[in-house]
Amino acid sequence: MIEVVDLSKSFDDKPVLSHISTIFDKEKVNLVIGQSGSGKTVLIKSIVGLHKIDSGDILFDGRSFVNMSDDDRKNIRKEIGMLFQGSALFDYMTVEENVRFPLDMFSKMTLGEKLDRVNYCLKQVKLENANKKYPSELSGGMQKRVAIARAISLNPKYLICDEPNSGLDPKTSIVIDELIFEITKEFEITTIINTHDMNSVMEIGEKIVFIHEGVKQWEGNRNQIFNTDNKELNDFVFASDLFKKIRKTQRYI
Amino acid sequence: MTFFFHLGRYSAFVCKVFKKPDKHSIFFRQLSLEVENLGLNSFGIVALISVFMGAVITLQTAYNLEMPIIPKYTIGLAARDSILLEFSSTMVSLILAGKVGSNIASEIGTMRVTEQIDALEIMGVNSPGYLVLPKLCATVLIFPLLVIVSMGIGIFGGWAAGVITGEVNSADYIYGIQYSFKPFYVVYSLIKSVVFAFIISTVSAYYGYYTSGGALEVGRSSTKAVVISSIQILVFNLILTQILLT
Ligand SMILES: Nc1ncnc2c1ncn2[C@@H]1O[C@H](COP(=O)(O)OP(=O)(O)OP(=O)(O)O)[C@@H](O)[C@H]1O
Ligand SMILES: [Mg+2]
Numbered sequence: 122m123i124e125v126v127d128l129s130k131s132f133d134d135k136p137v138l139s140h141i142s143t144i145f146d147k148e149k150v151n152l153v154i155g156q157s158g159s160g161k162t163v164l165i166k167s168i169v170g171l172h173k174i175d176s177g178d179i180l181f182d183g184r185s186f187v188n189m190s191d192d193d194r195k196n197i198r199k200e201i202g203m204l205f206q207g208s209a210l211f212d213y214m215t216v217e218e219n220v221r222f223p224l225d226m227f228s229k230m231t232l233g234e235k236l237d238r239v240n241y242c243l244k245q246v247k248l249e250n251a252n253k254k255y256p257s258e259l260s261g262g263m264q265k266r267v268a269i270a271r272a273i274s275l276n277p278k279y280l281i282c283d284e285p286n287s288g289l290d291p292k293t294s295i296v297i298d299e300l301i302f303e304i305t306k307e308f309e310i311t312t313i314i315n316t317h318d319m320n321s322v323m324e325i326g327e328k329i330v331f332i333h334e335g336v337k338q339w340e341g342n343r344n345q346i347f348n349t350d351n352k353e354l355n356d357f358v359f360a361s362d363l364f365k366k367i368r369k370t371q372r373y374i
Numbered sequence: 375m376t377f378f379f380h381l382g383r384y385s386a387f388v389c390k391v392f393k394k395p396d397k398h399s400i401f402f403r404q405l406s407l408e409v410e411n412l413g414l415n416s417f418g419i420v421a422l423i424s425v426f427m428g429a430v431i432t433l434q435t436a437y438n439l440e441m442p443i444i445p446k447y448t449i450g451l452a453a454r455d456s457i458l459l460e461f462s463s464t465m466v467s468l469i470l471a472g473k474v475g476s477n478i479a480s481e482i483g484t485m486r487v488t489e490q491i492d493a494l495e496i497m498g499v500n501s502p503g504y505l506v507l508p509k510l511c512a513t514v515l516i517f518p519l520l521v522i523v524s525m526g527i528g529i530f531g532g533w534a535a536g537v538i539t540g541e542v543n544s545a546d547y548i549y550g551i552q553y554s555f556k557p558f559y560v561v562y563s564l565i566k567s568v569v570f571a572f573i574i575s576t577v578s579a580y581y582g583y584y585t586s587g588g589a590l591e592v593g594r595s596s597t598k599a600v601v602i603s604s605i606q607i608l609v610f611n612l613i614l615t616q617i618l619l620t
Pocket of ligand 2: 161162163206283284
């Protein structure tokens with residue numbers, strides 16, 4: 122469980138996030154949705170400490186991330202797997218080396234154990250026989266999957282994904298969504314996903330936090346989203362005619 | 375103001391670089407890669423520059439000393455001292471600031487803008503240490519070696535130029551380069567090369583590490599890295615000369 126308490130963040134006096142409080146539950150896929158530029162990336166980068174926050178606190182299962190020594194913070198980070206908007210694979214390493222990297226760095230496994238773990242993770246993301254390829258030789262969707270494999274290689278307690286579907290076709294998007302969903306359930310991970318993909322919201326949105334211009338406007342689950350009266354959320358979710366029609370059939374049932 | 379901002383941030387950055395590596399085996403693996411990438415791959419250009427530099431210095435000295443009373447071996451002597459004192463360390467370092475500095479800055483800058491550095495940090499890796507310490511150690515180990523090679527090739531270039539043009543004959547030149555030889559000049563150059571290696575690797579890494587934006591900014595950081603480390607080399611050259619030779 123990750124708790125965000127009254128988090129505010131600004132860049133050079135320009136407020137990007139103001140007074141955000143919410144709870145991301147364990148063993149659930151928690152979605153953060155919002156328009157481009159609303160502050161989703163800044164929020165999750167603040168949660169993991171890549172941005173220094175102005176005020177507020179972040180609790181990883183009750184452990185305050187803000188009032189913590191650097192060493193303790195490093196240890197918590199080893200429990201976090203993160204998927205970046207652009208995959209962020211190490212481009213001078215092969216797929217296998219990328220997935221192995223956290224193990225090389227922080228585990229005491231033997232080489233054989235590491236390779237087994239790498240192959241297991243790659244199997245989880247349904248990417249076998251690509252071990253010796255370099256990231257530049259893979260498609261965007263495959264890179265995302267390698268990045269997921271790398272993120273889960275150390276058995277993280279927390280999995281944080283920044284737009285896992287950006288730049289992917291709808292079919293591959295669903296594959297990635299389901300993958301993250303399965304992994305979350307299987308390993309009891311606290312997962313946070315940033316997205317503006319309404320498909321993901323409908324498919325895997327167990328808990329949804331809606332951010333608009335840096336303010337939390339709404340939170341709930343995928344069923345409640347059809348019945349909300351929040352104007353900004355409605356404008357965002359039901360921007361397309363298709364979803365307007367879906368709402369008509371879904372509302373108040 | 376910006377000067378002090380950069381100085382402060384640079385110092386903090388260098389402190390992080392010197393934190394104990396997370397895993398020594400990985401450090402040594404990276405180090406051997408960097409020795410090859412930053413050091414051994416520079417031998418060619420260093421040799422090329424040195425041979426021409428030595429030749430030009432010798433010929434210029436020869437044309438300037440066209441007086442019968444000055445013995446010919448002075449040409450060898452003067453060329454040797456210029457090469458040992460100044461050219462091999464400073465010139466070679468300036469060239470390497472261009473080659474190695476832009477390489478380091480653009481590599482680290484690209485990792486920054488593609489979030490690879492964030493990915494390292496998130497895993498709990500000390501990214502300045504992981505990325506920069508191997509490069510720093512590699513350059514500090516290899517630069518003195520490159521300077522020694524440059525000295526040898528430079529002096530050889532001078533000999534070749536002198537003999538081919540007939541400005542100074544082989545025996546005079548060889549007598550000249552041995553005449554009142556001060557080994558400290560070599561030590562002095564090696565000390566300088568170590569300092570310059572430190573400057574080039576840390577300053578370039580610093581500009582790469584604090585890149586923000588995209589490909590355009592990576593290019594800008596890499597230019598800045600080369601310009602700033604070249605200026606630092608010139609400034610520290612002056613300071614070290616004052617300290618070591620007076
Ligand atoms: N490092 C930074 N320095 C200054 N401003 C920033 C920085 N990072 C983000 N911002 C600003 O914060 C705001 C929110 O950006 P953010 O990247 O969080 O948006 P987002 O919701 O992730 O959008 P997208 O869906 O397009 O990824 C933007 O206005 C952006 O300009
Ligand atoms: Mg974003």
